[in-house]
Amino acid sequence: MRRFLFSRNADNIDGVRYGGVNAVFCASPGESGLTMNRRELGLGVAAATMSLAGQAAAQSAAGARDAAAIAFYDGFNDQLARLPSTIQGDVRAFYEMNGWRPVWTQDRLRALNDAAGRAERHGLSQGDFFDFVGLAADPASSEIRTTAAALGYARVLAEGRVRPETVEDLWEMQKNRVDLPGGLSDALGRSRLVEWFEALPPTDIGYSNLSAGYIRYRRLIREGGWPAFRPGATIEPGASDARMPALIARLAAEGDLAAADAPRLTAEGLVYGSELQAAVRSFQTRHGLAADARIGTGTQRSLSASAEDRARQIALNLERRRWLKREVEPERIEVNTAAAIMVYWKDGKPVHSNRVVVGTPANQTPSLEKPFASVVANPPWYVPAGIARNEILPRGPGYLASQNMYISNGQVIQRAGPQAALGYVKFELRDSYAIFLHDTPSKAAFNNAYRHRSHGCVRVQGAIDFARLLLSPDPTLLGRFDTALDAKTTTRIQTGREIGVRLLYWTAFVDGQGRVAFREDVYSRDEKLARALGIAVSLPRPVDDGRTDRNDVGP
Numbered sequence: 001m002r003r004f005l006f007s008r009n010a011d012n013i014d015g016v017r018y019g020g021v022n023a024v025f026c027a028s029p030g031e032s033g034l035t036m037n038r039r040e041l042g043l044g045v046a047a048a049t050m051s052l053a054g055q056a057a058a059q060s061a062a063g064a065r066d067a068a069a070i071a072f073y074d075g076f077n078d079q080l081a082r083l084p085s086t087i088q089g090d091v092r093a094f095y096e097m098n099g100w101r102p103v104w105t106q107d108r109l110r111a112l113n114d115a116a117g118r119a120e121r122h123g124l125s126q127g128d129f130f131d132f133v134g135l136a137a138d139p140a141s142s143e144i145r146t147t148a149a150a151l152g153y154a155r156v157l158a159e160g161r162v163r164p165e166t167v168e169d170l171w172e173m174q175k176n177r178v179d180l181p182g183g184l185s186d187a188l189g190r191s192r193l194v195e196w197f198e199a200l201p202p203t204d205i206g207y208s209n210l211s212a213g214y215i216r217y218r219r220l221i222r223e224g225g226w227p228a229f230r231p232g233a234t235i236e237p238g239a240s241d242a243r244m245p246a247l248i249a250r251l252a253a254e255g256d257l258a259a260a261d262a263p264r265l266t267a268e269g270l271v272y273g274s275e276l277q278a279a280v281r282s283f284q285t286r287h288g289l290a291a292d293a294r295i296g297t298g299t300q301r302s303l304s305a306s307a308e309d310r311a312r313q314i315a316l317n318l319e320r321r322r323w324l325k326r327e328v329e330p331e332r333i334e335v336n337t338a339a340a341i342m343v344y345w346k347d348g349k350p351v352h353s354n355r356v357v358v359g360t361p362a363n364q365t366p367s368l369e370k371p372f373a374s375v376v377a378n379p380p381w382y383v384p385a386g387i388a389r390n391e392i393l394p395r396g397p398g399y400l401a402s403q404n405m406y407i408s409n410g411q412v413i414q415r416a417g418p419q420a421a422l423g424y425v426k427f428e429l430r431d432s433y434a435i436f437l438h439d440t441p442s443k444a445a446f447n448n449a450y451r452h453r454s455h456g457c458v459r460v461q462g463a464i465d466f467a468r469l470l471l472s473p474d475p476t477l478l479g480r481f482d483t484a485l486d487a488k489t490t491t492r493i494q495t496g497r498e499i500g501v502r503l504l505y506w507t508a509f510v511d512g513q514g515r516v517a518f519r520e521d522v523y524s525r526d527e528k529l530a531r532a533l534g535i536a537v538s539l540p541r542p543v544d545d546g547r548t549d550r551n552d553v554g555p
Helices: 029-059 067-074 076-081 085-097 106-116 132-137 139-159 180-189 193-199 205-222 244-254 259-267 274-286 297-303 307-323 385-395 397-402 443-447 463-471 475-487 525-533
Strands: 332-336 341-346 349-359 367-377 405-408 411-414 425-429 452-454 458-460 491-504 508-510 516-518
Touching: 067 076, 076 085, 076 139, 085 139, 085 180, 106 139, 106 193, 132 139, 139 180, 139 193, 139 307, 180 193, 205 307, 205 508, 205 516, 244 259, 244 274, 259 274, 274 297, 274 516, 307 508, 307 516, 307 525, 341 463, 349 443, 349 463, 367 463, 367 475, 385 397, 385 411, 397 405, 425 463, 425 491, 458 463, 463 475, 463 491, 475 491
Parallel strands: 332 491, 349 452
Antiparallel strands: 332 341, 341 349, 349 458, 367 425, 367 491, 405 411, 508 516
């Protein structure tokens, strides 16, 4: 099996390995037994080497330094200089907290090995960070390199491996930040090393469920994955097709078809019958495709993805989630721009969901986290200069008049009204690069599976009802909004409380039925992140399933 390696020298990778080989994204299944035996052997030798120094330090008189501790202290700066510069500050801070003494006893090494053995849950490999064989081969540096490895692994769990700004054109969200030297020191002192490592990655249900999904797909890979589905002509319901056996195996592998039904359906021949149609609809829904049971281009592209590629796609999304601050507001609006879905959270629970229309690949909706400020009823549209110059002004005065637009001081403005690009309501965000949520007169686009059609703003299905939901806690504010709608007057209404808005890009997530759902990499951000991590991934390309409205020039 091919091994896909991280680049050791990539400038945008924060965590690196400190034991000898390039970091491997996923260990090859056939190597697991041999690798574990070597690690166990190395762990025993390294533990025997390092624990002598650690135990001797613990037995020394107060304020005095034994020979091992003195030797470690005297050689500290030379050993530190051999580590990557990105980790040196943390290592120095850690040993300053611990009196410049060795810390790794045999029991602590055993706990560290236990923590490292859980790396696969996070889409990582133990071998990316720890090489106990290499540590045993160089006892003189084993102490400090073990600390560097532990802190490097902790950094990836706590904050991710790649700096998000290097793989997205605009990424402004609250990052997770952790005092790793202090946390590691405290965990060792309280003999809670494994628990500390387990608390570093996100612990919310979204991450936990996706982590479980990753383990499941890795198991599928070890069991051989699923047979390749060969793209070809569209398969219509009721038709016969030689690809039915491969389709049945594919659907059964991921659970869209009950595994117990697969042998019977395979034996029934090549007809695409009703049971298989129901399973295909399940598959289509899980992949954000039109659930019509027709196996056309988009469905066939998704069917053609391998188990290995899907596992890597999950791992990329686990990495994205590690970037984010763990504490979130109990009331917030989250938009998944990959899936074009919005979820409203109240008191820490999802209470409302809408389809949305987001930016095209050429006008991507960025990853932002901004507070929601106010609702504007009957908003006019101040057309951005680029849209005006490229899409509106070239059509001449007649077009402007037909769209209820005028020019004031060089600015194209569209008056509020039923056909205005912002519809009847606008949701304003603070300091959001002119990105906001709004209503739209172009309602038909919400019925499409592919909803990446705007200039970057987020168009909300059922926007008026959603505005009422947000304002409903205060009857006075809700009354002002309804009065403004009836009077057709432009009115800004403050919400009276701060509601966070997060624009996220999840191409793999767990849906309401507990299934791993996938979306096409419309903005090519999976591809860019995978390249930064030095791995190979081949994901389905999106298919635009709707007509383009030439008159839809809205934001």
